Amino acid sequence: MADKRTPSADPRRAPNIEDVARLAGVSTATVSRSLNSSGRVREATRKIVETAARELGYTPNFGGQALASNRTNTVGAIIPTMENAIFARAIQALQETLAEHKVTLLVATSQYRPDREEAQIRTLLARGVDGVVLIGNRRAPSAYALLNARGIPFVLLWSAPANSPFVTIGFDNFGAAHDLTTRILEKGHRRIGMISGLTADNDRAFDRVQGVSQALADHGLSLSPHDLVECRYSLKAGENAAMQLLGATQRPTAIICGNDVLAAGALRAARASGLTVPDDMSVIGFDDIELATAVFPPLATVRVPHRRMGVAAGEHLLRWMVQGERPPSLTLPTEFVERASLGVAK
């Protein structure tokens, strides 16, 4: 067996900072400074070090770096699911933003379950992430306690509560839902049904229901329990929910859906029921993912700033992590997208 004290005894062993220092004829401190552009190093020295590092194929050992610097240059994000394109796209934007600053992203999913989310927060913290991104703002105090105990930077995406004690980067779910409902009412619809995601642990879904309710109330209408169905965010669930609404004695002339996937399900239900959209009934989605224009008729929906949220989350977090100053919250605009699935009421 090779003598441990003999340098480069094992050729398979990855080169370490000492190997680089030796080859460059400098100290390990100088190598570290050169490669991290921290502290001053003469340009000529840096060149020499870089050459040596390249020659050896040196990559800093992650564990050593993390241990010594107490930073991992890693950010963790927990989203409900990767299967909804809206989150996938936001995550992609986040990752690209972080990558520009040599920070990598650890992604975990909660399946919309608070207990899983909290477990994932624990995992990420154990992984030593330097920052965390979460979706929504409603969760158990214990979850926030975990984050706060470490004093770790974290931002909440997808909602924009008025006086949050946390940094939020999102949009006004209530307002967007209120707005779209108003537009539907302007088309003459009066019997309106809604298919929502499960609101229990989902403030976005909850706020959207509230926005619809309020808009109806503003017009002297109301969203009765019969007109509202909650279900999982899946095509099949949306279809079933729509079937239920369509089975009512007075079926709605317009169905507002918590997202585009549910709306696609509602379209399928309409077709199965022999109803034509929008002539017999209108269907409205939320998110404006690609699916919205893949179905027929294309879905009227609300464009959610997923990409901008992802980018902003990355920028805010980086600022916070590096400069140590807590960034402000940010509210982004949404836009109603009118398409053929919304027609005038007959």
Added chain:
Amino acid sequence: MADKRTPSADPRRAPNIEDVARLAGVSTATVSRSLNSSGRVREATRKIVETAARELGYTPNFGGQALASNRTNTVGAIIPTMENAIFARAIQALQETLAEHKVTLLVATSQYRPDREEAQIRTLLARGVDGVVLIGNRRAPSAYALLNARGIPFVLLWSAPANSPFVTIGFDNFGAAHDLTTRILEKGHRRIGMISGLTADNDRAFDRVQGVSQALADHGLSLSPHDLVECRYSLKAGENAAMQLLGATQRPTAIICGNDVLAAGALRAARASGLTVPDDMSVIGFDDIELATAVFPPLATVRVPHRRMGVAAGEHLLRWMVQGERPPSLTLPTEFVERASLGVAK
């Protein structure tokens, strides 16, 4: 400033293994053994240690653990994009499998670009991942060299080449495409067009084109350059490609698409052209993602074992990482799913 030698001088400082050892009245080695269930520890001792750890809210420091053990319990996966549900789902399955063994997943995307993929491989290796998952088997030797230089376990998903020097977990793209084409021919179609993803750096896309070609050849037909359009995997690109095929003097009676997203685009093109599917033309997809049944008519397609690939990738990798023995390759079956978008030729 607090004296560094005074233990727990800074109450904000995270508790370390020494704090736990002190509280439990044992050595740090025993704490490590208790918490990692490595080596023997008396049950009573373990209890005491666990209590102490819980009381202090102790979480092992990731950097320290990684540095000392030379393992990060992290696996990295590089997929083309998170925006295609097929990859998202496979990744989800992979993550769940790994999570059962306390291994976390680092996800990166390549956007179907070989250079980006190689850069991501570098990043993951720098991150000290213990294993890697890649999609497809065709890439530059330099990419494989990176992996091999570290002797790190890695598996390739989505394809099943006959004599790969690597561990692959996938399915027979050629065979699946050959099979679906044969079924289309059985429906009487003779003028067949194909919309494929870009085949240059994508062995799956390439193999599918070959499978279609071969099946046609088997019936004395051929896939001429005019009948084949390559484009990005997007709805819009699929629509444009279909438009091109439909503009031919003799338009195809069936269009085979490289995936379901392209097929959804083709459906849109058919509608825009005033053609009814499947009466005027058939459209066939690949993947069987949710989108396939969200569109109308629902897409005939090939069911790809995305979930099984994700699970198997996790299991094989874990086995390899822990037991050190390289697992065998695995070929999973696909299934043709007949749906309304495929009709008999008129």
Added chain:
DNA sequence: TTGAAAGCGCTAACAT
């Protein structure tokens, strides 16, 4: 501008 050296927190070999 550079070097020497003290840790960072943990694991694992070895000793008991």
Added chain:
DNA sequence: ATGTTAGCGCTTTCAA
């Protein structure tokens, strides 16, 4: 079964 202790590779004072 448990303790002692030597590193793992890196960053960061502190000196020079």
